[in-house]
């Protein structure tokens with residue numbers, strides 16, 4: 072067992088953080104305030120091999136594996152969770168293709184995404200079903216050489232900026248629900264698609280989120296991803312992977328909260344002493360540190376398990392759950408330690424407090440993770 076990162080991973084971490092500080096930090100406030108998606112950052116990140124870095128080199132990625140991508144995610148999220156997501160989630164949905172797509176699909180769709188020229192979206196959630204992934208109603212009906220897709224998707228990251236998306240739809244309603252779904256590659260500009268940006272998010276405001284209506288959208292049969300009827304299981308496999316990246320977002324954001332708070336507690340004085348000299352402040356800082364250390368270990372372990380081809384999906388679910396909890400805890404403590412200054416937008420912790428909450432909501436709410444883990448325990 073070795074808890075040390077390799078030299079290569081340490082260099083990747085340093086390089087990514089420097090990139091984020093140089094390129095992302097200066098526009099962070101403006102992008103948040105104006106809810107601006109940041110394609111220029113995504114393109115620069117791609118030039119540095121940071122987009123789709125988990126994708127094997129033969130399909131255009133940097134081939135640094137899931138651990139490498141988790142480290143990239145962590146370092147970008149230390150600076151800005153929303154803009155970091157624009158970089159990391161440019162490939163959101165590509166997991167489906169890499170695991171289940173045909174060689175032709177992988178060669179056609181993955182390299183342009185890694186090059187920063189194209190953006191993917193994973194369109195699964197619907198207005199009336201999020202946690203209940205078996206409750207989606209979007210239909211794909213076979214018609215000659217095509218499938219015709221009709222339904223509504225909700226809260227789709229990259230929704231209005233993507234070039235294509237992976238859509239979850241029912242193809243076989245006569246089957247048991249878990250065998251009724253399939254996945255499709257759908258070009259974002261296909262006739263019948265209407266994409267509407269969702270504005271006014273609490274946090275990650277630089278990330279694009281949209282509602283997508285599909286009305287009789289025609290795609291060729293060759294756009295089916297994986298096996299017809301296997302979409303539910305393919306989606307579960309997808310989440311098992313992406314949860315590690317959400318966990319890494321939590322590590323980065325929580326670390327930023329701790330770093331900023333330590334700095335502030337050394338500078339700010341009260342009753343003639345720095346805040347950090349008081350045990351109540353130290354307790355907050357120490358508890359942040361403990362949780363971050365535990366979360367980072369869990370996240371890297373989950374990522375390494377994916378790289379070693381012995382995936383531990385329970386660890387992914389634990390890390391995802393703990394990431395939300397840790398990020399929210401650390402952001403809250405950071406605001407408290409900053410006092411009134413933590414409540415105004417001149418101080419970064421205010422934004423991190425708003426951003427943190429999403430980690431308890433998307434890609435499985437914290438309750439969904441608990442249900443998953445609880446079911447595992449009860450089935451033993």
Ligand SMILES: Cc1cc2nc3c(=O)[nH]c(=O)nc-3n(C[C@H](O)[C@H](O)[C@H](O)COP(=O)(O)OP(=O)(O)OC[C@H]3O[C@@H](n4cnc5c(N)ncnc54)[C@H](O)[C@@H]3O)c2cc1C
Nearest residue numbers: 193194195196200201202226227228433434435436438439
């Ligand atoms: C900014 C943002 C980006 C997103 N990006 C994407 C994306 O790219 N692609 C995509 O497909 N989706 C995306 N989502 C959707 C996200 O994954 C869902 O919002 C999430 O899964 C929760 O679903 P829901 O909103 O329908 O809530 P619901 O499922 O309605 O849940 C509401 C509450 O009830 C709880 N709950 C539900 N079922 C149970 C139960 N059985 N027992 C106890 N409690 C329960 C939940 O935990 C939650 O607290 C995004 C969401 C946001 C906000």
